[in-house]
Amino acid sequence: MSLSDKAILVVDDNAEILIATKMLLKQHYKKVMTLDNPHDIAQAFAKQSFSLVLLDMNFTRDSTSGAEGFYWLKQIKALDEDAVVVLFTAFGDMSMAVEAIKLGASDFVLKPWQNEKLLATVANCIDLSTQRQKTKKLNQIAQLSLAAQNRPFENLIAASPAMEQVFTTIEKAAKTDANVLILGESGTGKEVIAREFHKHSLRAKDTFLSVDMGTIASSLFESELFGHTKGAFTDAKENKQGRFELADMGTLFLDEIANTPLELQGKLLTAIQNRVITPVGGSKQIEIDIRLITATNVNLYDRVREGSFRQDLLYRINTVEITLPPLRDRPQDIPLLVEFYTHLYSEKYKLPVKSISDNTLDELFTYAWPGNIRELQHLVERAVILSDGNQLHFQLANTQHSEAIALKPITYNLAEIEQITIEQALADFKGNISHTAKALGITRPSLYRKMEKYGV
């Protein structure tokens, strides 16, 4: 029989009772600690958490009132409001039992005890403690409205070669616990890809917890990530688990990692490196088992050079690094995304599914998509609602491929520029002559002639 690793604390002033309970419990539980002086309880709690405390009711000689037991029970609850305490007494009666339960004890055991009965009570109470922890964690996750987001993501549209590469990386790395850093412009689908990693990982059945580091007030960073104990600061009315603890056994996704204040980056690094955290106001270290995925739309390497992001942290989080291409570099995905979102929003708003003209599609191919897929999604939604007739019309901002605007031509020779543009367009449209010709604003025969002329 394998021993449970739940920790139990036994507090009794009678040395024989401590020896007997320890011998009995040690057959089933790896960690059994005994104390003959209740004044040492706080010190023991500062060092580790206990799944159960067996507590005597009377410590002073000839005392039978149980008042001491009640006092120490309250002290334990003040140290850890979730502590599961079972009271022991040789002089127990029903009124004492009721009083103890009212004060937060989980059960009551009369001395002398029967071994089987004591073991059954301990096992039940430990189950209760585990259940209580789980419920608390689920409630907190639900409060963060993350439970709903925990469903697998089904709407992943991608057929471009650039995205194929991303999928190959996911296939290779998802089942390892390697830290993943996802880079890419805003709206390119970094969170979608993080969820995809989780969905294909060995932790898929556990929580995927997403934290937007850009929205946490800097004063609350530490407590949001690592939790706090009751009274750690003015508003800390009760113990609260941080996101690292809530994501235990699952995946923690830290979005906008570049927003982590420099003074907290060291603590983050220690937590990731040692897999332990210390809640604010607490002294106990808590072990955590998470898979870490981070994302950012800024250049972290530049941030390291500027001194606003720690290099050691970067090298800790980027074991696997993925750069998501902007939408303008994956034109093959545009028609698929438009079609997907057209159906989605037509259904949502109970409107007929409209088609898209070739001209409009051309406009979408040459558009720069500064907001990437998020922008496309919103534009399609608006077009589904507002377009007259049976075709979709898009209200595009006045931007063209940013590279075309941003980059100076590498040559001023018009023929060379034409050749480079044709080669680039052919690569973008994966050799599709119709789409390339449309994007270039020429006919298919004209494109063939030019390809022949330049030997493309």
Ligand SMILES: Nc1ncnc2c1ncn2[C@@H]1O[C@H](COP(=O)(O)OP(=O)(O)OP(=O)(O)O)[C@@H](O)[C@H]1O
């Ligand atoms: N491949 C895809 N197929 C369908 N929809 C997608 C795809 N990728 C992203 N989206 C949608 O685009 C929107 C933006 O995606 P997401 O939030 O993952 O981007 P992000 O890169 O994390 O953005 P930010 O940097 O602003 O946090 C979401 O509504 C998401 O559902």
